[in-house]
Amino acid sequence: MRERLFEEIERLGSEIVPMQLQLVEAKGVGPDNGGEGELDKAEVVEGWVRELGMELMRVDAPDERAKGGIRPNVIGIMPGGSGPGTWVLAHLDVVPPGEMELWDSDPWKVRVEGERIYGRGVQDNNAAIVSAFLALKAIKNLGIEPPGPARVVLVSDEETGSGYGLDYVLAKRPELFNAEQLIVVPDAGEPDGSLIEIAEKSILWLRVEVLGKQVHGSTPHKGVNALFAAARMMSVVREIAKEFGEPDPLFSPPTTTMEPTAKPAGVSNINTIPGRDVFHLDCRILPGIDLEHVMATIRERFEAIAAQEGAKVKLEAVQYLQAPEPTPKNAPVVEALKRSVQLVHGLNPRVGGVGGGTVAAFFRKRGLPAAVWCTCEHTAHMPNEYATIPAQIADAKVFALLYTGLWQ
Numbered sequence: 250m251r252e253r254l255f256e257e258i259e260r261l262g263s264e265i266v267p268m269q270l271q272l273v274e275a276k277g278v279g280p281d282n283g284g285e286g287e288l289d290k291a292e293v294v295e296g297w298v299r300e301l302g303m304e305l306m307r308v309d310a311p312d313e314r315a316k317g318g319i320r321p322n323v324i325g326i327m328p329g330g331s332g333p334g335t336w337v338l339a340h341l342d343v344v345p346p347g348e349m350e351l352w353d354s355d356p357w358k359v360r361v362e363g364e365r366i367y368g369r370g371v372q373d374n375n376a377a378i379v380s381a382f383l384a385l386k387a388i389k390n391l392g393i394e395p396p397g398p399a400r401v402v403l404v405s406d407e408e409t410g411s412g413y414g415l416d417y418v419l420a421k422r423p424e425l426f427n428a429e430q431l432i433v434v435p436d437a438g439e440p441d442g443s444l445i446e447i448a449e450k451s452i453l454w455l456r457v458e459v460l461g462k463q464v465h466g467s468t469p470h471k472g473v474n475a476l477f478a479a480a481r482m483m484s485v486v487r488e489i490a491k492e493f494g495e496p497d498p499l500f501s502p503p504t505t506t507m508e509p510t511a512k513p514a515g516v517s518n519i520n521t522i523p524g525r526d527v528f529h530l531d532c533r534i535l536p537g538i539d540l541e542h543v544m545a546t547i548r549e550r551f552e553a554i555a556a557q558e559g560a561k562v563k564l565e566a567v568q569y570l571q572a573p574e575p576t577p578k579n580a581p582v583v584e585a586l587k588r589s590v591q592l593v594h595g596l597n598p599r600v601g602g603v604g605g606g607t608v609a610a611f612f613r614k615r616g617l618p619a620a621v622w623c624t625c626e627h628t629a630h631m632p633n634e635y636a637t638i639p640a641q642i643a644d645a646k647v648f649a650l651l652y653t654g655l656w657q
Contacts, residue, residue, distance in 0.1 A: 286315030334397025463524030
């Protein structure tokens with residue numbers, strides 16, 4: 250039956266480009282990114298759920314900024330046996346295309362070159378949506394009854410915090426999910442399918458404002474150079490990072506990192522000593538370390554530097570995401586994914602962590618062991634974003650094995 254399932258998915262591969270075309274043209278840019286939201290895209294996938302005869306559910310978050318006044322979250326459930334079943338989660342929203350001149354073609358029109366499909370969102374996260382539906386359609390066509398319900402949840406707002414997406418769904422319909430289910434989030438991975446993500450670092454983004462005294466460039470002794478004080482602060486953050494956690498081989502890099510990033514312009518003329526300076530820090534903290542302690546440590550060091558320079562400093566958390574406990578390495582979803590990837594890709598995938606936050610964190614915070622995996626080209630958010638047809642077929646095979654239990 251496994252080979253028949255794979256053959257059916259291969260046969261259905263001709264539907265990938267038309268499916269991607271529908272998704273790309275429906276866009277799905279959220280209001281925080283200047284778009285209308287995900288309603289048009291939700292209606293596309295709702296049609297696919299109905300075509301498969303699946304149970305259809307909607308958990309819509311109100312948002313007056315979006316088309317229809319809602320941020321839709323679509324759930325499709327294919328009945329199965331009495332087992333716990335499987336969830337595949339993908340997100341409907343995409344990021345804006347950015348500078349249009351960097352694209353070789355219209356980002357809102359699918360372009361196909363060989364095995365590559367180009368367009369905004371084709372990889373992040375349309376490929377996962379397409380692969381999940383290919384798997385479900387193959388199961389339906391072959392009349393296979395899954396050992397437990399085969400489910401897909403397609404959420405809004407993943408790109409800008411998930412407050413209208415998975416976080417909202419879990420708050421409103423917590424009874425849909427439990428720790429016995431296999432929960433897969435195909436939103437990160439490697440091009441060869443070799444990474445199963447089970448952990449992530451905490452994220453702390455800080456805005457740092459340094460206040461001194463502005464004076465003429467010829468009389469620096471009469472002022473307080475806020476830029477110089479800020480530079481001293483920036484120069485110590487890598488040393489501060491070393492204090493937070495021993496290297497963890499799950500991650501690459503394996504340590505806590507702290508890096509100065511965005512730097513708004515200060516004074517516009519050369520002959521003025523700046524009395525105010527602003528910079529930002531992107532801190533990725535190993536799991537298990539309290540972000541309050543991290544922030545307090547940074548504040549203490551920066552205030553000491555500010556005092557030495559005669560300045561003052563203010564810290565503001567722009568993003569503050571405490572990472573949940575990792576999914577156990579031997580969790581059922583991890584074991585099922587390992588075996589499925591072995592069968593499809595012919596390799597032994599490794600488990601690891603990522604420095605960026607994933608939507609799987611919302612499952613893990615509620616004690617639901619989720620694994621992040623897909624055959625992922627690293628083109629998300631880039632101009633000329635692309636996904637490959639073979640990768641989407643391979644992912645559909647992995648999802649089909651999970652849905653049907655044929656990985657065992």
